[in-house]
Amino acid sequence: MTLNPSADVVTRELRGKVLLVTIDHAPVNALSADVRRGLLAAIEAADADKAVEAVLIVGAGRNFIAGADIREFGKPPVPPSLPDVCNRIEACSKPVVAAIHGAALGGGLEVALAAHYRLAVNGAKLGLPEVQLGLLPGAGGTQRTPRLIGAQAALELILSGRHASAKEALALGLIDRFGSSDDILAEGLAYAHELLAAHAPVRRTRDAAALSDRAASLAAVATARAETAKKSRGLFSPLKIVDAVEAAIEQPFDEGLRLERKLFLECIDSPQRAGLIHAFFAEREVLKAPETRDAKPRALNKIGVVGGGTMGAGIAVAVLDAGLPVTMIERDDESLARGRAHIEKVYDGLIAKGRMSAEEKADVMTRWQGSTSYDALADADLVIEAVFEDLSVKKAVFAELDRVCKAGAVLATNTSYLDIDAIAASISRPADVIGLHFFSPANIMKLLEVVVPKQVSADVVATAFELAKKLRKTPVRAGVCDGFIGNRVLAVYRSAADAMMEDGASPYQIDAAVRAFGFPMGPFQVVDLAGGDIGWAARKRRAATRNPNARYVQIADRLCERGWFGQKTGRGFYLYPEGSRSGAPDPEVEAIIDAERERAGITPRTFTDEEIMRRYMAAMINEGANVLHEGIALRPLDVDVTFLYGYGFPRYRGGPMKYADTVGLATVLADIREFAKEDPLFWRASPLLVDLVERGANFASLNQSA
Ligand code: 3H9
Numbered sequence: 001m002t003l004n005p006s007a008d009v010v011t012r013e014l015r016g017k018v019l020l021v022t023i024d025h026a027p028v029n030a031l032s033a034d035v036r037r038g039l040l041a042a043i044e045a046a047d048a049d050k051a052v053e054a055v056l057i058v059g060a061g062r063n064f065i066a067g068a069d070i071r072e073f074g075k076p077p078v079p080p081s082l083p084d085v086c087n088r089i090e091a092c093s094k095p096v097v098a099a100i101h102g103a104a105l106g107g108g109l110e111v112a113l114a115a116h117y118r119l120a121v122n123g124a125k126l127g128l129p130e131v132q133l134g135l136l137p138g139a140g141g142t143q144r145t146p147r148l149i150g151a152q153a154a155l156e157l158i159l160s161g162r163h164a165s166a167k168e169a170l171a172l173g174l175i176d177r178f179g180s181s182d183d184i185l186a187e188g189l190a191y192a193h194e195l196l197a198a199h200a201p202v203r204r205t206r207d208a209a210a211l212s213d214r215a216a217s218l219a220a221v222a223t224a225r226a227e228t229a230k231k232s233r234g235l236f237s238p239l240k241i242v243d244a245v246e247a248a249i250e251q252p253f254d255e256g257l258r259l260e261r262k263l264f265l266e267c268i269d270s271p272q273r274a275g276l277i278h279a280f281f282a283e284r285e286v287l288k289a290p291e292t293r294d295a296k297p298r299a300l301n302k303i304g305v306v307g308g309g310t311m312g313a314g315i316a317v318a319v320l321d322a323g324l325p326v327t328m329i330e331r332d333d334e335s336l337a338r339g340r341a342h343i344e345k346v347y348d349g350l351i352a353k354g355r356m357s358a359e360e361k362a363d364v365m366t367r368w369q370g371s372t373s374y375d376a377l378a379d380a381d382l383v384i385e386a387v388f389e390d391l392s393v394k395k396a397v398f399a400e401l402d403r404v405c406k407a408g409a410v411l412a413t414n415t416s417y418l419d420i421d422a423i424a425a426s427i428s429r430p431a432d433v434i435g436l437h438f439f440s441p442a443n444i445m446k447l448l449e450v451v452v453p454k455q456v457s458a459d460v461v462a463t464a465f466e467l468a469k470k471l472r473k474t475p476v477r478a479g480v481c482d483g484f485i486g487n488r489v490l491a492v493y494r495s496a497a498d499a500m501m502e503d504g505a506s507p508y509q510i511d512a513a514v515r516a517f518g519f520p521m522g523p524f525q526v527v528d529l530a531g532g533d534i535g536w537a538a539r540k541r542r543a544a545t546r547n548p549n550a551r552y553v554q555i556a557d558r559l560c561e562r563g564w565f566g567q568k569t570g571r572g573f574y575l576y577p578e579g580s581r582s583g584a585p586d587p588e589v590e591a592i593i594d595a596e597r598e599r600a601g602i603t604p605r606t607f608t609d610e611e612i613m614r615r616y617m618a619a620m621i622n623e624g625a626n627v628l629h630e631g632i633a634l635r636p637l638d639v640d641v642t643f644l645y646g647y648g649f650p651r652y653r654g655g656p657m658k659y660a661d662t663v664g665l666a667t668v669l670a671d672i673r674e675f676a677k678e679d680p681l682f683w684r685a686s687p688l689l690v691d692l693v694e695r696g697a698n699f700a701s702l703n704q705s706a
Contacts (some may be wrong), residue, residue, distance in 0.1 A: 010038025012045060016366050017053035018192045020185075028066035029059045031107045033078040035069075036085045039111070043092050055096040056192045057089075058184055059108075059116060060208045064098070064124070067106025070133065070277055073268060082107050082139040083261060086114035090140075090204050099188025100124045100175070105163070109174075110139040113148065116203045118175040119191045120166035121184055126174060129161035133280060134237050134273035134652060138264030142244035144205040149173045151211060151245055151454055152220035158241050159228060173210070205401070206253040206256045217249045217425040234518050235652060251523040271662055275654030279644055282655065283636040285703070287469075289450070289477040289634070291461035298408060298463045300470065304329065304383035306397055308339015308370075311414055314387035314442030316368065317346050321443060322470045325367040327376050336370045343368065346443060374400040380412040382467060384436055387536075391418050395426045402427040410463050412436040416487055417538065420453045420480050430455040437484060437647045438473075440530070447646030448473040449484050479632040485642045489623040489656075490633070494535075495682065496619035497523045498553035500596055504604030505612055507573045508585045513609035514616060518650025527556065528566030528583060529670045536560040548679055555596050559589065617669045618683075621660040625686035628657075636699035657699040669693045 009025040009032075011063040023029045023043040031039075039057075042469045046052045059065055068082055089096055089111065098104075098112035100120040105127050112118050112126075120126065128137045128145065136142055137158060146154035149172045157164065157172075169175045179187030211217045225242045232238040235453030247256040267273055304310050316326045320343070330336035345509075347364065350356035369376065377383055383405060385397045394413060401411050411433050413423055424433035435451025448471070450464040461477070468475035478484040483491055501507050501524075511522020527535060538555065546552065559572060567581060574583020597604055625638045633639045640655020653659045660668050662700045669689055676683035692698060 001162065007040060009034045012040060012042050014051060015056075015189055016193065017051070017196060018189060019049070019052040019055045019307045020189070021046075021055060021057045023057070023065060024059050024060035026061060028063050028103065029061065029108070030066050030069040030071075031082055031085075031111070032069040032072065035065075036080050036082060040080050040085050040088055043088050043096070046096075049092050052094060054094055054192045054196050055092060056099060056188045057096065057111065058099045058188055059102065062103075062277060063102030063108075064100040064104040064192055065108030065111055066103045067108050067129070068139070070280065071482065073277060082110070082259065082345050084184070086110055086139045087257075089114040090116075090206060091114075093202065095192075097188060097192045097195065097201055099179070099184050099191065100126065100166070100180075101184040103163075106130050106137065106141075107139050110137060110141045110144070112175075113144040113205050113685055114140060116205075117177075117191070117195060117200070119177040119179050119187060120169055121179040121182060121187055122166060123182075124166040124169070125163035126166070126169045127161065127163040128158045131159060131161040131241060132272060132276065134276040135267045136237050136241045136244055136260070136264055138260060138267075140257060140260070142241060142260045143248045143253060144208075145174075146217070146245050146248045147208040147211055147253075148205050149210055150218035150220075151249060152224075154248075155220060155224040155242065155245055157233075158245070159224065159238055162233070169328045183466065192636045205670045211249050213219055214249060218246075221246045221249065236270045236272045272652040274662070275650075275652045275658060278640070278654035278658045279525075281397055281650050282641050282658075282703075283474055283644075285532060285635070285637055286474065286476050286641045289461065289465060289475075291452075291458040291477075295458035295462040297466035298410060298459055299381050300324070300463060300467055302327070302380045302382075304377040304380035305386060306374075306377075306383060306401075307386040307388075308335060308342060309386065310342065311440060311442055312384075313339055313342030313439065314440060314444075315386055315414065315438055316343055317443035318438070318471045318473070320364050320367055321322075322472070324470065325365075325369070327369045327371060327380060329371055329374060329377065332372055336372060340370055374404045377401065377409075378404050379406060380409055382412060382463065384412045384414055386414040386438075389415060389418065391422065394423055398433070399425055401428060410431070410434060410460050412464070414438055416484075417482055420451055421455070424453045424455055431457040432460055434460050435478075435480070435484070436464060436467070437478075437486075439486075445646060447471075447486070447642060448475045449478045449486060449642065449646075450475045451478050451480060451484050453480050458541075474641060476638050476642045476645075477634060478638070478642075479630070481627075481630065481632050485627055485633050485639055486646050488627060489620055489639070489643075490647065492623040493616055493619040495551075495553070496615050498555065499551060499679070500607060500612060500615060500683070501555060501593060502553045502600060502602055503607075504597075504602075505589065505607040505697045506585075506593070509607070509609070510612055510616075513612040516609060517613050517616075518653060525583065528572035528574055528576075530566070531568055531573050532556060532560050532565040547681070551679055553596075555593055558592050558596060586625070614671050615675060617656065617659065618668055618675065621668050622672055622683075622686050622689060624656050624660075625689040625692075626697075629686055629688035635703050637703045661698040661700050665689060665693050665698055 011022045013020045025035050046055045096115040097117045098115035103125050128141050130137050170178045228238045244260045247259045304327045305316045308330045319326045328339050330339050347361040420435045424430035434456050437449035439445035439447050448468045465475050507524040511524050514522040564571045570576050575586045576583050627633045636657035639657050643649035643655050672683050672685045
């Protein structure tokens with residue numbers, strides 16, 4: 001008997017003495033206002049109805065409940081609030097059972113914790129991931145979890161935001177029963193009927209006793225506080241989580257809930273919450289390129305990689321790790337052996353760390369094949385070229401691929417700068433050519449720029465997105481230009497950093513300011529890590545086409561001329577004594593900088609860290625706007641995801657374009673115009689930025705309309 005037969009998101013049905021409450025709110029049963037209302041009404045109905053002796057809450061589809069509806073955050077609240085719903089569930093006079101399959105995350109787990117009994121089946125993911133969104137569990141999670149599983153385990157779960165499996169949740173005491181079948185409804189009903197038969201009482205988590213050892217609980221809080229202060233540099237919510245869990249130990253339940261609510265609302269108001277939630281949606285939106293909507297991917301069973309250098313080997317490892325076979329092509333046996341050795345080195349590293357066994361490595365390597373003949377690629381579905389960064393070398397490789405590859409094979413280049421339209425135009429099947437720009441180390445870095453040349457067919461683009469999914473990479477669609485999205489913008493803010501260095505800021509101050517902003521490394525540390533010779537080669541390549549009136553800072557060239565290429569040569573902008581990876585400032589570099597300032601006729605001046613970041617970010621945002629204006633990136637969020645996944649942009653700031661919106665585009669434009677007084681050629685405001693400011697619009701408006 002269905003008690004509310006409307007197409008409701010929460011339905012109620014009496015199954016014997018058990019009121020079955022089903023949340024059916026695609027895609028993930030998020031706790032939107034309708035769901036909250038439905039849950040509240042269901043509990044009230046259960047309390048009022050004599051025929052009901054127990055309540056069973058389940059989720060329809062693939063999940064129990066994925067949490068609060070993230071899209072509601074930042075909007076005016078709609079009652080009933082989730083804490084009120086959870087409290088009402090817990091107060092129910094009849095036993096309430098939560099039967100969990102798929103995700104029970106955030107508010108979803110909090111609903112389950114408010115129930116009196118919990119069951120989960122294989123494949124369930126239980127967690128409180130609010131910290132990853134700049135929040136804390138705000139519907140009793142910080143109060144009920146420690147009461148149920150103890151302070152230490154609760155802190156670990158909430159501060160990491162990780163997911164626990166059903167089996168682990170059972171061991172932790174987060175659930176009461178593990179259901180061994182996949183039929184969540186049958187498992188849940190059986191459990192509810194069993195509880196009824198045993199006259200199991202209403203059992204409220206608020207009364208659970210896992211905090212009874214007060215001293216041990218407080219010690220866990222003290223340890224977590226000290227570690228969190230060290231680890232979560234710049235993040236707002238982690239220390240609030242520790243405060244809320246401390247309140248669970250020190251205060252009565254209702255007081256603790258009040259503090260949790262207060263801290264939760266502070267987190268909701270923080271710009272970090274907005275940045276992290278922007279990142280959450282942006283990383284899902286990037287998957288929706290126009291071509292992935294309109295076209296089906298081609299088959300992807302056999303992959304070829306041309307080139308066994310650092311990049312080619314890294315790509316091959318990424319492909320092998322995805323369970324696919326790889327055929328590697330090199331020009332001679334020696335180079336091929338080196339390519340294989342590069343791959344084996346990665347796996348040997350894992351073996352040394354105990355993360356892989358020798359047998360597993362041997363098994364993976366059976367999927368690797370090498371050849372010095374392009375003919376070995378005849379049956380490959382997709383080939384990635386990763387040879388020397390030179391257009392004529394690349395064209396020669398593509399001529400070979402054109403000759404040997406089967407019809408319909410996708411032919412990809414891993415170039416970081418070169419004109420992919422020109423490569424495509426040089427062969428007989430330009431519609432099959434695409435750019436796949438991996439970032440180094442290719443088996444680790446998550447970003448994959450999918451570079452879409454003019455003539456490529458839509459299903460080739462869709463295939464590239466499919467490959468990214470198989471490789472567990474985050475793809476961003478980019479157009480063809482020098483540097484695509486990421487490296488093009490990088491070149492500009494690097495120039496801004498160089499100019500500040502020549503004008504008086506030390507590279508060490510600039511790096512420190514950039515780190516304080518939230519990047520893991522500053523720009524000069526990045527040069528030292530990547531190798532100064534790479535940028536030097538690019539600068540030499542561009543020298544002929546560089547605007548002679550544009551400012552050109554030569555400091556990096558002076559270091560390269562001395563063979564100071566960074567970590568690999570023991571010195572670059574920093575000194576790396578005896579292979580050390582953390583550099584020390586180098587007085588000789590400072591002397592070279594002084595000499596260069598003198599040569600350029602510059603009287604050094606001081607910069608505050610804030611001035612440094614204003615310039616650094618204005619350069620990044622302005623070039624991001626240019627990239628959008630020219631259609632190289634389709635939406636601001638594509639630029640954001642590029643920087644979050646490829647360049648260490650602090651996630652809690654959401655990406656450069658989101659950050660620009662946070663600061664205010666008028667402020668950014670005013671900065672650019674002020675800086676332009678010194679160097680009008682470099683600081684030319686992007687037409688898109690000017691247009692947005694004139695219209696009173698922001699980048700977010702372009703995300704919605706694209
Ligand atoms: C919270 O609960 C706060 C409370 O403590 C206190 C409140 C007072 N809301 O990831 P997918 C969308 S904070 C709205 O591709 P999967 C997602 O955008 C929340 N929408 O699927 C996508 O939309 P579209 C704590 C959501 O199978 C679609 O669902 N919870 C939400 O790979 C499919 O998502 C979390 O942080 C949401 N909560 O993975 C969990 N979740 O199709 C966040 C997803 O338009 N969610 N969407 O692009 C997840 O981790 C994954 O989505 C999940 C499924 C594992 C559930």
